[in-house]
Amino acid sequence: MRQGTDLAAAWLKAGRLLAVGFLLAGCSQMVVVPQAPDDGSATEVDVDWEIGSTVLDRPHYAYYANRLLSVTYRYDEEQFERYFGPAMGELRAILAAGLPELPHSYAVLMEPPRGPLGTLSIQVGERAPVELTQAGQGVYIDGYPGKPRLIDKERLQRDFGAVLEAQEEAEKSVRSYLVLLRHPSGPVGTLRFRPPGGEEMELTRANLGVFIDGGPYRPGLLDAQRLHEDFGPALEALTTAYKSLRSYIILLDSPDGYPSKVVFNAHGSERLLEQVGQSLTLDGYTHEAEDAIAEKDFRPARDATKEILEAGLPYLPHSYVAVLASPAGPLGEIEILEGLSQGVVLNEDRAAVIVDGFSSSIYLVGEDRLQTDFGDAFAATPPPPETFRLYFDPGSTRLTRGSRDVLAQIFDSIRRHPGADITIDGHTDTVGNEAINLKLSEKRSQSVADLIRKSGEKVVEITQDAYGQSLLAVETPDNTPEVLNRRVEVTIR
């Protein structure tokens, strides 16, 4: 006799007892298959007696056999109740008390974390395959027959909790996802993602990510540990590349010591670099240039510059102004009134400033530099103008004795002044009246002019002026003789 469910075994036991009873009672046997109390299980009883055999597989049916006949028939419920009522009652009581499920091997269709549910088709032995189509639906696979039914959640948790957790963990670590990361030096920005068949979503916070290999298509915060594990090396490489491959401006110390500054117009806003080492990426972000990178980037250029300067080659030519000391007069000052170096005042010997915008710093221009730039101009400087005074006897155009020697100096000066143009100014002292003195000063001027012309010295122009007694060399009261006022001033240019 084949064993079906345990309940059937219980029944069989009852059946055997019945059968024994019948046997004793009149050598007949009977087996009854009632409706299983759990209503789902099928029962199959394989009867194999000496007096007869059959297979009973339907509830509410009985098989009766004796020496004369054997029959399968649907039993009468009342009769059944009479014979088996108490036993059934006890059995129901046991079940109602909630005996735990006996352990079985079973398969259950689970709700997947992603993707369609699908169906599970189970075939046990030679039975017809069973289809599981609902999440949580399970069926025995150890031969114990049964219809597929929903396994309760507690049972599933007990049986599969650990496994499912492990799977979730494993799931997490092998999924493809997008994550918005913090920009090394700028705004985080927005990442837009459209999942297949879904609506576009926006990631706007750093570390917000979304799975892209199947959902759920919901942004979530990724923890720093995970990001570090997944992206650590990549981010490091990116940062290094970022630093070393961006175009940038950097203010370096100048080999000639001039301070400088860089004004950079980035996207309409002006950025200023004033400190050596400050740098700016060409897209406007402030860039902390690492010394190592700046060194590597500019070593060849700086070496070349140094070489050029050491070779003593001239500076890049600039427009500049320099004030110089001169025996001809006090140094005074030069001021830049307008222009790129406006406001600079030079008041020291060789104080100079560049005026073409390269720099507005005052520096001392070197003697060599002056000679190179202005050597020709210095050499072309005309001899300085010279002024001589010739004195006269009172009221006359006769030169004093001493003045005749001065004449010789005048002629010599004319010789030393190629292209000489001369101014001769005649004066008198206060002796006499103004009108007469004016005339006298004219005559004195004229006479000196004549002397110069007669000398034959080459002169380009003579200008004669007469001032009478209006411009005294020595202040005297009226009508006072004063030889120093009775003079002609000759200026030779």
Added chain:
Amino acid sequence: MSIARLFFALLCCVSFSAWAGDAVIGYVKTIKGEAFVVSNGQPVKAAVGTPVATGNVIRTGPNASLGITFKDNTVMSFGPDTELSVDEYLYSPNKGKLKLGASLAKGTLAYLSGAIARIKPDAVTVKTPTGTIGVRGTHFVVRVEPE
């Protein structure tokens, strides 16, 4: 105080047609190489004694240099490849008219102040393409690098 200014016949070694009517404010005193004084658009080859008038442009060639002394004793000398124009010149100290304005377009200039700068320091200015110089001193140099 009235001063009569008397101008007499000028003794000239060389005659120049261009400057007749323009008041002379200075003369070329030194010259080396090829240079010109451009007067009303007419270039005159510079030589010792070439006159300079207001509005004239002084131009030196690549190997030339030149020096001018002005009436107030201002001295300007120029190196090669230089171009300077004398924009304003007033020297009448008794009338209070004192002014010297020049523009250096390119090249090198060495400057020695004369009476104008001494008497009225803010009367002297030299313009360059990138800045204007106020001259309140005796001696300075300017270099203008062409663009």
